[in-house]
Amino acid sequence: MSLLKKEDIAQMNRNYFQSLEPEILVEVACNLHELAVDQMERLEQNSKNSSRPPSSDSPYQKGAKKDSVENNVENPDPKNTDENNAENPDPKNTDGNRAENPEQSVIDTDEKGAATVNELVEQPMADPKAENRCAGKQPGAQGFWRDAPLIPEGTIPHYPELCAACNVPLQIHVDQSPYMGYHVLELEKTPSGIRIFCTLHHYYVGVCSCGHETKACPSEGTVSTVEGRKKDLKFTEYVLVGPMFATFIAALSNRHRMSRVKIKEFLSCWMKTELGVGTIDRCIREAGIACFPVVEELVKELQDAKIVGLDETPWYQKGQLKWLWVAISSTIAVFHIGTRKKVELLNLILVSFAGWLVTDGYRGYLDRERHQRCLAHLIRKAIALTGALDQKAAKMGDWLLKELRGLIHAMAEGGEDAQKKCSPILARLKRACILGEKEEYSKLRALAREILNDWDAVVAFVKNPDLPPTNNEAERALRHAVISCGISFGTRTSEGSRAYAALLSVIETCRLCNIDPWSYIAETIRLARKGIAPIPVPSIVSA
Numbered sequence: 356m357s358l359l360k361k362e363d364i365a366q367m368n369r370n371y372f373q374s375l376e377p378e379i380l381v382e383v384a385c386n387l388h389e390l391a392v393d394q395m396e397r398l399e400q401n402s403k404n405s406s407r408p409p410s411s412d413s414p415y416q417k418g419a420k421k422d423s424v425e426n427n428v429e430n431p432d433p434k435n436t437d438e439n440n441a442e443n444p445d446p447k448n449t450d451g452n453r454a455e456n457p458e459q460s461v462i463d464t465d466e467k468g469a470a471t472v473n474e475l476v477e478q479p480m481a482d483p484k485a486e487n488r489c490a491g492k493q494p495g496a497q498g499f500w501r502d503a504p505l506i507p508e509g510t511i512p513h514y515p516e517l518c519a520a521c522n523v524p525l526q527i528h529v530d531q532s533p534y535m536g537y538h539v540l541e542l543e544k545t546p547s548g549i550r551i552f553c554t555l556h557h558y559y560v561g562v563c564s565c566g567h568e569t570k571a572c573p574s575e576g577t578v579s580t581v582e583g584r585k586k587d588l589k590f591t592e593y594v595l596v597g598p599m600f601a602t603f604i605a606a607l608s609n610r611h612r613m614s615r616v617k618i619k620e621f622l623s624c625w626m627k628t629e630l631g632v633g634t635i636d637r638c639i640r641e642a643g644i645a646c647f648p649v650v651e652e653l654v655k656e657l658q659d660a661k662i663v664g665l666d667e668t669p670w671y672q673k674g675q676l677k678w679l680w681v682a683i684s685s686t687i688a689v690f691h692i693g694t695r696k697k698v699e700l701l702n703l704i705l706v707s708f709a710g711w712l713v714t715d716g717y718r719g720y721l722d723r724e725r726h727q728r729c730l731a732h733l734i735r736k737a738i739a740l741t742g743a744l745d746q747k748a749a750k751m752g753d754w755l756l757k758e759l760r761g762l763i764h765a766m767a768e769g770g771e772d773a774q775k776k777c778s779p780i781l782a783r784l785k786r787a788c789i790l791g792e793k794e795e796y797s798k799l800r801a802l803a804r805e806i807l808n809d810w811d812a813v814v815a816f817v818k819n820p821d822l823p824p825t826n827n828e829a830e831r832a833l834r835h836a837v838i839s840c841g842i843s844f845g846t847r848t849s850e851g852s853r854a855y856a857a858l859l860s861v862i863e864t865c866r867l868c869n870i871d872p873w874s875y876i877a878e879t880i881r882l883a884r885k886g887i888a889p890i891p892v893p894s895i896v897s898a
C-alpha cells in the first residue's frame with residue numbers, strides 16, 4: 356500500500372477523526388503511523404547512512420559528534436550507554452523496535468558478529484594516540500630529496516655596504532668568494548603566460564680597514580608562533596620560493612581550492628617544478644599571515660562605510676564547528692573565522708560603526724537601530740508557507756510573498772515616486788502580518804511575528820533608497836568559501852583560520868577595487884620577508 360499523500364493529509368482534521376468508527380479509526384491511525392515511520396527514517400538520514408552528500412548534514416550535528424568523540428577520549432569512563440538510550444526516548448520499547456530499527460540491526464550483524472553497541476561507541480578510545488596524532492609527516496618517516504640539482508639562470512650577489520662597526524663604506528674584492536648561497540624559484544608573468552625560473556643568491560663578507568668583518572645576510576621579518584608547534588613560521592628571504600611564486604601557490608589553494616597534494620602534482624606535471632608539500636604549505640600560510648596587517652587596516656577603513664552587509668556560514672576548525680563571517684561594503688570585504696557569539700562581531704564591526712548593517716535574521720544584530728533585514732530570507736519563508744497543508748496558511752503565505760516581492764519591485768523600478776507606490780504595499784503587508792499573527796498555523800504566526808517585531812529593519816530600504824533589500828553581496832562573497840569548506844573540511848589551527856580569512860579578505864577587497872590581488876599580495880610578502888610593514892590596498896588610500 357502506498358503512503359498517504361499531501362492531499363490525503365489535508366482532508367484530515369479533528370472532526371474527521373471523531374466521525375470515524377473505531378475499526379476504521381485504527382486503520383487510519385496505522386496509515387498515519389506508517390507515514391510517520393517513513394518520515395522519521397528520512398529525517399535520520401545523513402551522509403553516513405544514505406547516499407546524501409556530506410554538505411546536507413546539519414552543521415550542529417557534525418560539530419556535536421566530533422565533540423562527543425573528543426569527550427570520550429578525555430574522559431575514560433563516559434556513560435555511553437545513556438547517550439545511546441537518549442536517542443530512544445522510551446527504553447522499554449527497544450526490543451519491540453529492534454527489528455524495525457535499521458541502525459541496531461546493522462550493529463547486531465557486524466562482520467565478526469561479536470561487536471556490541473558499547474564496543475562500537477568506544478572504538479575511538481582504542482587508540483587515543485591516533486586521535487592526537489599531529490598532521491603531516493610523522494617522526495621517523497622516510498624523507499624525500501631532490502634527485503636533480505636546481506640549475507640557476509643567473510647569480511645575484513649580495514655585498515655588505517657599510518662596516519657594521521665603524522659605518523665606513525666597504526670595498527669589495529672581485530676575487531672574493533661568497534660565504535653562503537641559496538637558490539630561489541621565482542615566477543614571472545610573460546606576455547603569453549607564466550614562467551618559473553631559478554636564481555642563485557650569493558652572500559659576501561666585507562673586511563673593513565678597521566679590521567672588522569661584516570657579513571651580508573638575507574633579511575628577516577617577524578615570527579608567527581603557535582603554542583605547541585615544533586617549527587614556527589619565520590618571514591625571511593632565505594627560502595626556496597620567491598614572493599610571486601609563493602603567491603601563485605596561495606592562489607591555487609585559496610582561490611582555486613586545490614589541496615597541497617594537488618598543487619604538488621600540478622607544479623610537477625605542468626611546470627616541471629618539484630616542491631614538497633611542506634614547502635607548499637609554508638607558501639600558503641606565509642601569504643595569509645603577511646596579509647594580517649593589511650586586514651587590520653581594512654577593518655579600520657570599513658568603519659567609515661555607509662552600508663555594510665554581514666553574513667555568516669558554518670566553518671570547521673579541526674573538526675569543530677566555527678563560523679566564517681563576512682562584512683562587505685562597496686569597496687572592502689573582511690572575513691573572520693570564529694564562534695557565532697555577538698562579541699565575535701567586534702572583529703569586523705566596531706562599536707564606533709555608524710553606518711547601516713544589512714543582515715539576515717541572526718539575533719545578534721537585532722538591537723541595532725540602523726539595520727536592514729534581508730528580504731530574501733523572509734521571501735524564502737513565505738514560499739515555504741505557500742506549500743503548507745493548511746489552506747488558509749498557504750493563502751496567507753501567498754499574500755505575504757506578493758507584498759514582499761511587490762516592495763522590492765516598486766523600489767527597484769519606481770523612480771522618484773517609488774516611496775509613494777510603496778505606502779499601500781506597506782499597509783497591506785502590515786495588515787497581512789497582523790492577521791497572520793492571530794492564526795493557529797505556527798509557521799505563519801512565526802513569520803508574521805518576525806516581520807512585525809522587526810518592522811523598521813524589514814522596511815528600512817523603503818525610507819532609504821540607497822539600501823539594498825537583500826543581503827546578496829555578503830552571501831555571494833561567502834559562496835566561494837562554502838564550497839571550499841566542503842572540499843577541504845576547513846582549517847586546522849587558529850593561525851590557519853586567521854590566515855585563510857586574511858587572504859580571502861585581501862583578494863576579495865582587491866577584486867572589489869578592480870586591482871590585481873596577486874601582484875599586491877606578492878609585494879606584501881616581499882616586504883614582510885624584509886620586516887617592512889605592507890603598503891595599504893591602493894584604492895583605499897585614494898578613496
Ligand SMILES: [Zn+2]
Nearest residue numbers: 518521563565
Ligand atoms: Zn670598520
